[in-house]
Amino acid sequence: MAKQNLNHFVFNSDWPMDKIVFFKQTTVTVAKGATQTVTIPHYLQFTPLPMAMCANSADFSDAKSFEPLPYDWGMNIVKADATNITVQIENGSGSTITVYLRVYGLVPETATQEAAITSRQSSKLIFDTDKIYAPLIFSGVITEDFDSTKVAKVNVSHGYKELTATAGRLIVEHNLGFLPYIMYWKEDANGVISMTGYPQFEPGTPLEYISFYCTTDEVQAYLGYSDNVNKWHIRIYANA
């Protein structure tokens, strides 16, 4: 397949896209200074890669994503296990808030089971070309190794690749000519998959560390040192 500028496409069937196998919208009230946990059973035969967004407005015009340390209020835990997707909302604002929550589940690379259609759609359209469907160019499950000289390398210039490896450093050559979009999740020894952010150094909390170095030609992930992270799920999308 010859090179194409993937940033010029709304949809391109030469590349796969993420598949949403779970969706749920709910509303929760969180008192000021309180922390509220929302647990939603996903009924899947595998643990999905969880995603969530929250908002103060019912139309999600002020939507927020996951924040490890929310300044005002926000979701500081988004995780999934074999049964549930769990979101924790911390309200550090000065008043009680109503939080509109949307929770998604994506198919992990390791899943082989079938999934039913999503229980509920965010609109009546499953496919809507007014939206952009970002091509997925890489999907990997990397088991951490403390040795950063142990490198896993893959080239996705001519097509989507999946990689399962044990490494201290991941190099994905993409040659897109622009910076891609990256998402990542940690998976612990118990199979719990969580969205994660910057390192947490508070006493008693596990130390997690992953960092990315991106250019218009390649992505490097340094998996570094972690206390309890077993695997990283890393996905790269071609949309600037």
Add this chain to the structure above:
Amino acid sequence: MPNRFQPINSSQSTKAALQQINNNFMMLDAETYTKTTTNGKNSQMVSGKLPNGRYGEVFYDAGGMPRILIGQAPNDGRPGIWITKEGFNVLDEVN
């Protein structure tokens, strides 16, 4: 072949009329390979053999830009669906 049929004028010579009939049938014959649907001014969609020699269906936006290709890729004929963002010609972007 709406909008392209040339009616034969009763005052035409036999030679001119035959030429007119042949021209109309040539256009009809071409539809066997490529079906172009217009709104009377611009192409709205093309179905069949495309200018690049591959087969598929192309849809145009209101500005006349080809934006959706369902069919064979120009380079190697692999089947697919491609939709470009506004301003990009899908026939140029897919290869």
